[in-house]
Amino acid sequence: xxxxxxxxxxxxxxxxxxxxxxxxxxxxxxxxxxxxxxxxxxxxxxxxxxxxxxxxxxxxxxxxxxxxxxxxxxxxxxxxxxxxxxxxxxxxxxxxxxxxxxxxxxxxxxxxx
Amino acid sequence: xxxxxxxxxxxxxxxxxxxxxxxxxxxxxxxxxxxxxxxxxxxxxxxxxxxxxxxxxxxxxxxxxxxxxxxxxxxxxxxxxxxxxxxxxxxxxxxxxxxxxxxxxxxxxxxxx
Numbered sequence: 001x002x003x004x005x006x007x008x009x010x011x012x013x014x015x016x017x018x019x020x021x022x023x024x025x026x027x028x029x030x031x032x033x034x035x036x037x038x039x040x041x042x043x044x045x046x047x048x049x050x051x052x053x054x055x056x057x058x059x060x061x062x063x064x065x066x067x068x069x070x071x072x073x074x075x076x077x078x079x080x081x082x083x084x085x086x087x088x089x090x091x092x093x094x095x096x097x098x099x100x101x102x103x104x105x106x107x108x109x110x111x112x113x
Numbered sequence: 114x115x116x117x118x119x120x121x122x123x124x125x126x127x128x129x130x131x132x133x134x135x136x137x138x139x140x141x142x143x144x145x146x147x148x149x150x151x152x153x154x155x156x157x158x159x160x161x162x163x164x165x166x167x168x169x170x171x172x173x174x175x176x177x178x179x180x181x182x183x184x185x186x187x188x189x190x191x192x193x194x195x196x197x198x199x200x201x202x203x204x205x206x207x208x209x210x211x212x213x214x215x216x217x218x219x220x221x222x223x224x225x226x
Contacts, residue, residue, distance in 0.1 A: 009153065032213060043117070043203050043217030044156070089156065098144065098207040098215050099168065103155040 004092050006104025013111050019077040021107045023090035026071065030092040034101075035064065035075050038087045047088070048075075080111045116140065119204050119218035126194065127226055134189040134221045136204030142216070143209055145187040147179060150201040150220070162187060194225045 005024045013019045023033075034049035050057045050064040050073065057064045063076040077084055090104040117138045126132050138145060147159040161168040162181035176198075178190040187204055201222050205215040 004155070034214060036215075041219065043205070043219045044215075045217065046214040049214070093213065098146070098205075098213040099158075099161050099163070101158070101213065101215065105153060105155045 004090060004102050004104045006090050006107060008107060009105070010108045011110070013080045013109065015080065015082060015111055015113055017080050017111075019075075019080045019084065019109055019111070021075045021088050021090070021109070022072065023074065023092075023104050024070075024072045025092050025102075027092070027094075027102075028071070029094050030102075031095060032093045032097075033064070033066065033073050034091050034093075035062075036089040036091065036103075038089065038106075040086075044089055077109075080109075082111045082113050085109055085111050117204055117206055117216050117218035119202075119221050121221060122219065123222045123224075125224045125226060126191070128194060128196070130194075131190070131192040133191065134202055134204075134223075136187040136189075136218055138185055138187075138204075138206040138216070140206055140208075140216060142206035143184055144207045145181060145184070146205040146207070146215065147177075147187065147189050148203040148205060148217075150203055156203070160189075191223075194223075196225050199223055199225045 035047045036044035037047040038044040048059050052068050061078045066073045087106045087108050089106050091101045093101045120135045144163040149157040159173045160179040180188040201220045203220045204218045
């Protein structure tokens with residue numbers, strides 16, 4: 001019930017392409033869906049987050065798409081750059097509580113120059 | 114110095130050793146966390162301290178012992194660890210009482226030999 005399933009495990013994209021990472025959840029009480037970005041040797045950092053009252057949120061080249069009925073959300077990285085190469089984690093929580101954040105297993109993105 | 118600082122960055126210890134991981138946050142946050150990060154697995158919440166009150170994940174073995182002397186400092190005391198405890202240990206903090214977002218340190222890479 002608390003799991004967040006993330007796919008793919010790894011992703012290779014050409015520079016300028018679109019990177020898409022998907023997550024699915026079961027718990028309908030989740031109401032906060034952040035994405036974290038982690039570079040090698042660094043801790044994860046919040047990238048972008050969405051609440052279920054909107055279907056899409058965009059910040060620069062990064063967009064979260066949210067499908068409440070399907071219980072799925074995805075991260076789209078437009079015009080992917082080699083500097084975007086990192087591991088991306090989706091997460092979900094109830095009432096935006098950091099204490100109750102449930103993370104996906106991560107996607108290692110490699111953007112080829 | 115700003116953010117969340119963890120020391121040491123790397124630690125190699127034998128199964129009979131006793132060591133401690135240290136975390137310090139300079140963000141004025143009221144909650145601090147220990148996470149375990151293993152390859153290809155979701156981040157695993159180990160302990161939460163919110164205003165010096167500890168919330169535990171009951172699946173964490175007793176060979177891990179947290180200490181939070183104040184809202185800025187967090188320790189993880191380690192003793193008689195097992196090789197499967199080798200992982201990246203991440204400290205994080207958040208504003209308020211467990212509210213998102215999480216701010217992570219860069220972690221301690223622990224190897225148990």
